[in-house]
Amino acid sequence: MAVTMAPESRLPVRDDGEIVGARRAARALAATLGFSETDLTMIATAVSEIARNMVEYGGGGEMTFAVIDGDGRVPGRRGLRITATDHGPGIPDVERAMQDGYTTGRGLGLGLPGARRLMDEFRVESAVGVGTTVSMTKWVV
């Protein structure tokens, strides 16, 4: 069982300015964990894609950034877990939304599959009419 450690921070993501704020916050927290420069960029980029999805399709939402200590298999392994929650229309077909190029809006359809490739763990839970939660984790190697 993973143990969530402080610090944890929570930010609203409702417009393009807050998208930039979310990725800055993620990068700053990740930098304290000892991620490489490339990992920091991957995390910030994944946060940017998911935050934009939330603003564009979910009517905005919030992101939580948490430091994780230990993943159950590797004791003492540290990581950053990002949870993005919106109360938008939800995704009717998550499998399909995870495919490259699938989009219902003006985007390129890269958001979910792209962010998954940039992170180590990635999970989407969505219910139509209720909202969507994306949870993604990157471990410090």
Added chain:
Amino acid sequence: MRVPILSLGEVLVASIQDALTDRGWRQLQADLLAQAGRRPPPGSRRKTAPRGVVIDLSTMDVMDSYATRSLDGIARMLALRGAETVVVGIQPGVAFAMAQLGLGLASAGTAVDLEAGLALLAEQVRGDGRHHGA
């Protein structure tokens, strides 16, 4: 934040110093389009409107799909105005993340830094007749 645009002979140089919001990208687009099409005032040494644009991303730590699409759109619009665009300074981690996302630039050339970008533009402007895939 507004991106400053410098004029170097026939070339405009825009160095993006900070993460741009959507409005920031639209402003940069409008500013570059206005300047790239502007002929110099009478009496200037330069006789033609700028024919090349260098966009410097060396201090950018993230280029997500929105930013890349905005940048490529700017290059496509500038091509329609008769100006070539070269994007310079994409950092290694940014290139890695962009490739993972399947992102690339269809309408702009790329070079490692400003110097290489200016050299590439000089070649392209001399070469002329080159058609954009856009």
